[in-house]
Amino acid sequence: MDAVGSAELGRSGARRELTPAEAQQMSRKVHQVELAISLVLRVGVVASVVVIAVGLGLMFAHHGSYVALRGPSTYRALTSASTSFPHSFAALGHALALGEGRGVVVLGVLILILTPVLRVAVGVVSFVYEKDAPMALVTLFVLVVLVGSFFLAGV
Amino acid sequence: MTPLDFVISLALISVAAGVLGSLVGLGGGVVIVPVLTLLYHVDIRLAIGASIVSVIATSSGAAAAYVRDRMANLRAGMFLEVATTTGALTGAYLTTLLPARFLFVFFGLILGYSSFATFRRRHVDAPLTVSNDRIANYFNLHGTYHDLAEGREIPYKVVRTKLGLSIMYVAGLVSALLGIGSGALKVPAMDSAMRLPMKVSSATSNFMIGVTAAASAGVYFVRGQIDPIIAAPVAAGVLLGATVGARILGRATSKTIRILFVVVLVVISFEMLQKGILA
Numbered sequence: 001m002d003a004v005g006s007a008e009l010g011r012s013g014a015r016r017e018l019t020p021a022e023a024q025q026m027s028r029k030v031h032q033v034e035l036a037i038s039l040v041l042r043v044g045v046v047a048s049v050v051v052i053a054v055g056l057g058l059m060f061a062h063h064g065s066y067v068a069l070r071g072p073s074t075y076r077a078l079t080s081a082s083t084s085f086p087h088s089f090a091a092l093g094h095a096l097a098l099g100e101g102r103g104v105v106v107l108g109v110l111i112l113i114l115t116p117v118l119r120v121a122v123g124v125v126s127f128v129y130e131k132d133a134p135m136a137l138v139t140l141f142v143l144v145v146l147v148g149s150f151f152l153a154g155v
Numbered sequence: 156m157t158p159l160d161f162v163i164s165l166a167l168i169s170v171a172a173g174v175l176g177s178l179v180g181l182g183g184g185v186v187i188v189p190v191l192t193l194l195y196h197v198d199i200r201l202a203i204g205a206s207i208v209s210v211i212a213t214s215s216g217a218a219a220a221y222v223r224d225r226m227a228n229l230r231a232g233m234f235l236e237v238a239t240t241t242g243a244l245t246g247a248y249l250t251t252l253l254p255a256r257f258l259f260v261f262f263g264l265i266l267g268y269s270s271f272a273t274f275r276r277r278h279v280d281a282p283l284t285v286s287n288d289r290i291a292n293y294f295n296l297h298g299t300y301h302d303l304a305e306g307r308e309i310p311y312k313v314v315r316t317k318l319g320l321s322i323m324y325v326a327g328l329v330s331a332l333l334g335i336g337s338g339a340l341k342v343p344a345m346d347s348a349m350r351l352p353m354k355v356s357s358a359t360s361n362f363m364i365g366v367t368a369a370a371s372a373g374v375y376f377v378r379g380q381i382d383p384i385i386a387a388p389v390a391a392g393v394l395l396g397a398t399v400g401a402r403i404l405g406r407a408t409s410k411t412i413r414i415l416f417v418v419v420l421v422v423i424s425f426e427m428l429q430k431g432i433l434a
Contacts (some may be wrong), residue, residue, distance in 0.1 A: 034222050034229060042221035045212075048287035056162065056387050064157040073319055075161035076382045081198040087379035109208060112390055113372045115215045116365035123233055134294055139233050145240040146370055149247070153373035 044115030059101025073152030164378030168387035173396020177217035180360030181338035182210030214365025242327025243370040260429030270420035282311030290316040367406030
């Protein structure tokens with residue numbers, strides 16, 4: 001087991017062992033990638049929450065009866081199988097042009113959905129910058145599958 | 156109940172779902188779907204759409220902190236996403252091939268077993284120091300994390316990447332087919348198969364579930380399953396909860412997280428079996 005332990009990096013398909021200086025530089029680059037990805041996630045999250053909050057505000061401002069704590073207005077009408085709301089880009093654009101709150105909320109939810117996709121894209125760029133070709137190819141594959149899934153869905 | 160009551164009460168429940176989801180690496184759909192269908196009597200299709208939103212919200216909200224604090228294994232997560240996204244894409248087009256009842260019973264049993272396997276590992280938690288796994292070495296998937304509960308850096312090695320990839324493919328498939336269980340198989344794949352530490356498995360699962368969910372979110376959006384008045388409080392509440400949960404994970408012990416995960420997994424497993432047998 002000792003031989004395996006000491007030669008562990010040299011065997012089993014590992015790439016060349018790094019010198020301490022290279023290793024330090026590598027770890028600094030990796031940390032930069034982590035900060036970049038963390039930043040993308042935070043910006044996406046904050047942007048979507050703000051847009052969703054504005055949308056909810058508009059929704060309640062336009063429909064006074066929604067705001068009452070008691071009254072004839074019920075959420076059931078808004079959450080049944082026959083409720084209408086934008087679920088295509090054309091309908092979303094139309095709702096946004098009219099300043100409808102629900103359109104703004106859907107826009108915020110779309111920002112939220114696209115945040116992980118953007119995160120993967122930033123991952124590809126970061127690994128290219130790190131000159132880590134295998135990881136860059138792997139993340140590029142994930143990005144292609146993700147973008148492909150949106151096209152196959154017919155968004 | 157007026158729309159305002161609905162939005163406020165659902166947002167509060169979503170905060171709890173976000174805390175739980177971010178701690179155990181699951182999307183919070185475990186809480187959101189039953190709450191919406193049983194408590195609010197919302198249409199099941201809209202509830203599943205809301206659950207996808209909650210998964211992405213948990214993931215992005217918690218992962219921002221987990222990546223910054225180096226709790227999540229970024230390289231392993233991004234590598235394994237190859238399998239989860241491919242699985243999710245396959246699953247989205249397999250829905251009509253197999254009867255849902257059969258799938259619920261089958262995966263209910265699998266999750267039941269993996270909760271048992273995860274529970275059994277509660278005393279043998281020491282991370283590996285040696286790995287002869289070719290793939291893990293080539294892509295350098297090993298890592299180190301800072302454990303606040305133990306107050307030290309803990310290095311670990313990754314093994315059995317091929318087995319991990321296979322389970323991840325199935326995890327992507329299941330989440331697209333059934334709309335639940337996206338993180339339920341990811342955590343055991345990393346913890347039991349690949350031997351990542353429990354807290355790293357949970358944090359990395361959190362990091363990954365957003366991408367798996369995004370791969371099927373387009374379909375849900377086009378089918379009109381993402382209802383704004385449900386999605387708004389769920390997204391906002393879960394994001395807040397996940398941010399809080401991400402602060403707790405570092406301080407909790409691995410064993411606590413493991414037991415919490417096992418409890419949630421047993422609940423999901425029963426939920427699935429019940430759907431398959433009684434539906």
